[in-house]
Amino acid sequence: GQSLEQPSEVTAVEGAIVQINCTYQTSGFYGLSWYQQHDGGAPTFLSYNALDGLEETGRFSSFLSRSDSYGYLLLQELQMKDSASYFCASGGSQGNLIFGKGTKLSVKP
Amino acid sequence: DAGITQSPRHKVTETGTPVTLRCHQTENHRYMYWYRQDPGHGLRLIHYSYGVKDTDKGEVSDGYSVSRSKTEDFLLTLESATSSQTSVYFCAINGQGNNEQFFGPGTRLTVL
Numbered sequence: 001g002q003s004l005e006q007p008s009e010v011t012a013v014e015g016a017i018v019q020i021n022c023t024y025q026t027s028g029f030y031g032l033s034w035y036q037q038h039d040g041g042a043p044t045f046l047s048y049n050a051l052d053g054l055e056e057t058g059r060f061s062s063f064l065s066r067s068d069s070y071g072y073l074l075l076q077e078l079q080m081k082d083s084a085s086y087f088c089a090s091g092g093s094q095g096n097l098i099f100g101k102g103t104k105l106s107v108k109p
Numbered sequence: 110d111a112g113i114t115q116s117p118r119h120k121v122t123e124t125g126t127p128v129t130l131r132c133h134q135t136e137n138h139r140y141m142y143w144y145r146q147d148p149g150h151g152l153r154l155i156h157y158s159y160g161v162k163d164t165d166k167g168e169v170s171d172g173y174s175v176s177r178s179k180t181e182d183f184l185l186t187l188e189s190a191t192s193s194q195t196s197v198y199f200c201a202i203n204g205q206g207n208n209e210q211f212f213g214p215g216t217r218l219t220v221l
Contacts, residue, residue, distance in 0.1 A: 033208045042199060042212040043152065050208075087151060094159055095140050095203050095210060096167060101151040 002026045004088050004100035011106045012078055020073045020103045022088035032064050032071040033097070035087045043087060046073070075105075083107045112136045115200050115213040123221050128187040130216050132200030134180075140203040141183040142210065143167075143175065145196040152199065158183055190220045 004024045012018040022032065031050035035043040047055050049064035049071060061074040075082055085104050091097035112135035122128050132141060142157040144167075154167030156175040164175050172194060176184045187194055197217050201210040 031208050033210075042214055045204065045209050045211065048208045089152075089208070091154075091208065094157065094165075095142065095208060096154055096157050096165070097142075097152075097208070097210065098154070098168065099144075099152040101149065 002090065002098040004090060004098060006086075006088055006100040006103045008101070009104045009106070011108065013108050014078055014080060016078050017074065017076050018078060018105065020075075020086050020088075020105070022071045022073075022100055024069050024071070024088070024090055026069075026090055026098075028092060029066065030091060030093055032062070033089045034060075034062050034073045035089060035099075036084050037087065037102070038084045046086075078107050080107050080109070113200060113202055113211060113213040115198075115216050117216060118214065119217045121219045121221065122190055124191055125189050128190050128218065128220075130185045130198055130200075130218070132183045132185070132213055134183075134202050136202060137180060138202040139180075141177065142201040143173075143183065143185045144199045144201065144212075145169065145194075146199060146215075147196050155185065155198075190218075192220050194218065195220045 006022045033048045034046040037043040047062040054063045059076045064071040085102040087102045089097040089099045114133045116131045143155040144152045153169045158164045158177040174186045199215045200213040
């Protein structure tokens, strides 16, 4: 089976850097994805790591270590609008994703 | 805009009634997915489709069936709704890769 573990809540202040960790157990691994979801909205895709290392997209970066079954999402220069839930996900070759339960990020002024 | 819509957006129904949710895409994508989202559980895959008439089960498929007679439409049916199926249902299509998915706006279903 597959499971992904991430912290349930994280709090940070505006302008700071926050890291959201995700550890996974999978029977077959096709990479790690990250999604953002604001309250009442739909999840939106942020990033995908198929290989080890860091992927950077603006203020957001995502890291993967397959040997450690671990990844993280790094958010820099936090803004109030970054307050949302963040999900890591992994799955099979047909995109049949398993999601972590989500990390609720609260950004304080 | 990924061109994916869901209908209805909200529905209240009674236990034991059949319910069908529709997902419509305009992007001609091969893969489509149905998820449910509940507090404390995150998103869980119900069923997915990899082509017309080609579907497979996800991790929480019991009590649900799906059909895909056209590329653009993926239907989720609750044959006899139960209160445990009260949830928000999201449809998704794949983007550049199957791990990059675009989600519809969701359907909030309440079963009384």
